[in-house]
Amino acid sequence: MGVLRLNVPAAGLPSIGSVEAVEGVQRWQVRFPDRPHEAAELWLRELSACDLSPSSLRSYGFDLLRWFRFLHVHGVAWQHAERAHVRDLVEHLRTAPNPRRLHRSPTAPPLGSVNAITGKSYPTIGYAPRTINHQLTVLSEFYVFAVDSDLGPLLNPVPTRTRRGGGRVDAHHNPMEPFARGRRAPYRQKVPQRHPRSIPDQAVEDLFAALRSNRDRALVAFYLSSGVRASELLGMRLVDVDAGRRTIKVVSKGSRELAEVPASADAFAWLSLYLVEAAQQDHLDDGLVWHTLRSPYRPLTYHAARAVLMRANALLGTNHSLHDLRHTAATRMIDDPVFTLVDVQTILRHASVSTTLLYTRPRLEDLIAKVTEHHARPRRESVAPIADGYDAEQVRELLGLTE
Structure with a gap:
C-alpha cells in the first residue's frame, strides 16, 4: 500500500471562501465555498457562547478556511480527513510562502535579514512555527467538537501527545502540581525561545524625535510610560482619562476587565495638546480618544498605529x-529599584510573575557595553612577592614599579 501524499500547486492554495462577521452579533463565520460552513458555524457559535473574544474567533475561522482550501485542492471532504492529510498540510506550511509577506515594497529589507541598528530579525517569508502549531490546535479542537456532536467524522485526524499505556497526556492532571514536561505531540514544531527586546534610551529619544504629530507623541509616550498593549490603548475613551490622578483605564486583553494604569506626566501633556487640536476638528463625538488626523476622521486602528x-x-x-514599547516600559520599571517585581507584574497585568521575570534578563546592548568596557580596562599585572632579605621599596624602585 502506497503512502498518501498530497501536493499543493505552485501557485498556492486557491482563494475560495471567506471569513465574515455575522451581522448583529460579535461572531464570525466561515463561508466555504460560497455559503456558511455548517460545522464551522456550529463550532464558532459554541466558542462564542464560551465567551471567547471576537478576535480569537476570527483567527480560528481563518485557520479552518486554510484547512478547507487545502482539502478542496485534493478533493477530500473535511469529514473524511485523515492523519496523513494533517501531515501534508504541515509539510506545506513549512515550505510555502506566507501570502501576507509577498506584498512588500521593493525597497523593504529582505525577509529574514537582521536590522543592523536594532539587531532584530525581519519576518521570514514562510509560516512561523507558532502559526503552524496554532493551526494544529484549532483543527484538533474543531474535530473534537465535530466527533462529540456527531457531525460526520468518526475520529480526530490531528494526533495528540499520549502517555505511556495510552490516554491523553495530563487528562487527569492534579491542579496542585506542575505539569510534567514531555516530548512534543506529532507534527508540533519547535518554537524558538523569544526574549523581550526593549529599546535603548538613546534609540527612544531618536524615535520620539522622528514622530510627526502631537497625537503620535502622545501615543508613544503612553506606551512607554504605562506599558499597556497596543490594542488596549487604542480602545481608550475620553472618560477613561484621569489627568488629575495620572491614570488611564483600559480593557485588559484576555480578562477584558477595565483596569486602571498609571502613566507619566509627559504622556498627559502630549495628550492635552493633541486633544486641543482634535477638538478644533470636531471629531471626538464618538467618545474615543484616538482618531486619524485627516478627514474623513475615523477611530485609529491597530494598522494605522503600526504605520506611525x-x-x-x-x-x-x-x-x-x-x-x-511595552517591553521597554517593563524593562525600565524592572531596572528601577523603586519598583518590586510584584509592582511591575501588577502594572503590566501579567497573570503569572514568571512572565514578568522574563524582563529581568539583561539586554544584549547592556552586555555588549559591559564586555567592551571589561576588555578596554587595563589589566593589573600580578607581581611576585619580594623574597625575604630584600628591601621591598628598593626592589620596586629598581623594577620601575613605583609611581
Whole structure:
C-alpha cells in the first residue's frame, strides 16, 4: 500500500471562501465555498457562547478556511480527513510562502535579514512555527467538537501527545502540581525561545524625535510610560482619562476587565495638546480618544498605529514594533529599584510573575557595553612577592614599579 501524499500547486492554495462577521452579533463565520460552513458555524457559535473574544474567533475561522482550501485542492471532504492529510498540510506550511509577506515594497529589507541598528530579525517569508502549531490546535479542537456532536467524522485526524499505556497526556492532571514536561505531540514544531527586546534610551529619544504629530507623541509616550498593549490603548475613551490622578483605564486583553494604569506626566501633556487640536476638528463625538488626523476622521486602528511606527522606522533605518514599547516600559520599571517585581507584574497585568521575570534578563546592548568596557580596562599585572632579605621599596624602585 502506497503512502498518501498530497501536493499543493505552485501557485498556492486557491482563494475560495471567506471569513465574515455575522451581522448583529460579535461572531464570525466561515463561508466555504460560497455559503456558511455548517460545522464551522456550529463550532464558532459554541466558542462564542464560551465567551471567547471576537478576535480569537476570527483567527480560528481563518485557520479552518486554510484547512478547507487545502482539502478542496485534493478533493477530500473535511469529514473524511485523515492523519496523513494533517501531515501534508504541515509539510506545506513549512515550505510555502506566507501570502501576507509577498506584498512588500521593493525597497523593504529582505525577509529574514537582521536590522543592523536594532539587531532584530525581519519576518521570514514562510509560516512561523507558532502559526503552524496554532493551526494544529484549532483543527484538533474543531474535530473534537465535530466527533462529540456527531457531525460526520468518526475520529480526530490531528494526533495528540499520549502517555505511556495510552490516554491523553495530563487528562487527569492534579491542579496542585506542575505539569510534567514531555516530548512534543506529532507534527508540533519547535518554537524558538523569544526574549523581550526593549529599546535603548538613546534609540527612544531618536524615535520620539522622528514622530510627526502631537497625537503620535502622545501615543508613544503612553506606551512607554504605562506599558499597556497596543490594542488596549487604542480602545481608550475620553472618560477613561484621569489627568488629575495620572491614570488611564483600559480593557485588559484576555480578562477584558477595565483596569486602571498609571502613566507619566509627559504622556498627559502630549495628550492635552493633541486633544486641543482634535477638538478644533470636531471629531471626538464618538467618545474615543484616538482618531486619524485627516478627514474623513475615523477611530485609529491597530494598522494605522503600526504605520506611525513604520514611518519613523523608515526615517531611522530601524524595525521597532509597537510591542517593543511595552517591553521597554517593563524593562525600565524592572531596572528601577523603586519598583518590586510584584509592582511591575501588577502594572503590566501579567497573570503569572514568571512572565514578568522574563524582563529581568539583561539586554544584549547592556552586555555588549559591559564586555567592551571589561576588555578596554587595563589589566593589573600580578607581581611576585619580594623574597625575604630584600628591601621591598628598593626592589620596586629598581623594577620601575613605583609611581
